[in-house]
Amino acid sequence: MRRVSFEAEYPTELAHPIHRELSETEGVTRIELLAWSPAGRVKTLLWFDGDESAVRRLLAAVESLVTASLVSGSDGTYAFLDQTVYELADEVMDVVSRSQVVFLPPVTFLDFGAARFDAVGESDQLATLYDALRDVVPTSIRRVHDFERQHSPMGLTDRQRTALDVAVDVGYYAVPRTGSVADVAAELDCATSTAGELLRRAEATVVADYVRSQ
Incomplete structure (x- = not known):
């Protein structure tokens, strides 16, 4: 396959x-x-x-x-x-x-x-x-x-899950927000654009999984 x-x-x-x-x-x-x-x-x-x-x-x-x-x-x-x-x-x-x-x-x-x-x-x-x-x-x-199936229960890759975990830790999802995509990128040791893409894809997967479960 x-x-x-x-x-x-x-x-x-x-x-x-x-x-x-x-x-x-x-x-x-x-x-x-x-x-x-x-x-x-x-x-x-x-x-x-x-x-x-x-x-x-x-x-x-x-x-x-x-x-x-x-x-x-x-x-x-x-x-x-x-x-x-x-x-x-x-x-x-x-x-x-x-x-x-x-x-x-x-x-x-x-x-x-x-x-x-x-x-x-x-x-x-x-x-x-x-x-x-x-x-x-x-x-x-x-x-x-x-083709390899995703191992995350919600279809997240390991790197996407790590990005979400880091985003929570740095306050990216806090209200009010206290962290930025740049902070996530610094923790992941990658470009800001890469961190942003990881978060967008992870968020998309989580939302789609939620909608399908309703």
Whole structure:
């Protein structure tokens, strides 16, 4: 079983409305799709690296949106969306629906038009997905490695769990906050951007796990 990290560059006509709007909206550069419903009414949980006002400007582009619940996080905004359809291009949805692989969260959308995601499956199934995607949008492979299940009860990696533990110790989650991402980075002996990414991914995993358990 293999795990492959893909990057697809969506042309404007095939991009999701939120992704198209991302390059035009100030205050947000990254969206992570953390969890989604498998069928029926479309419900998604997303994280944005911007504040609520910027997120609401982005969501105005989604015609299928029924309701949106926004919650400010430590380093961005979470949004629980209820839509009538996904609004992905039919060509993309067809590739996804025909694939014989499993897609892992998060799916990350970036403001320069790219989307990054991981898929797990047998090598031939992943190769078939790759070929099918390349027929629709420019797609590249960023990483390939063996798939290993996460050992944390909530899917956290050891480094993400350590980052959360350190963040609590330095007061990053205290109210009022007494520690910063830079303090976490100093304790982990890594770059501030790396510490921030670890915390964002850990927080996303914890929130998605909580939502699935309800």
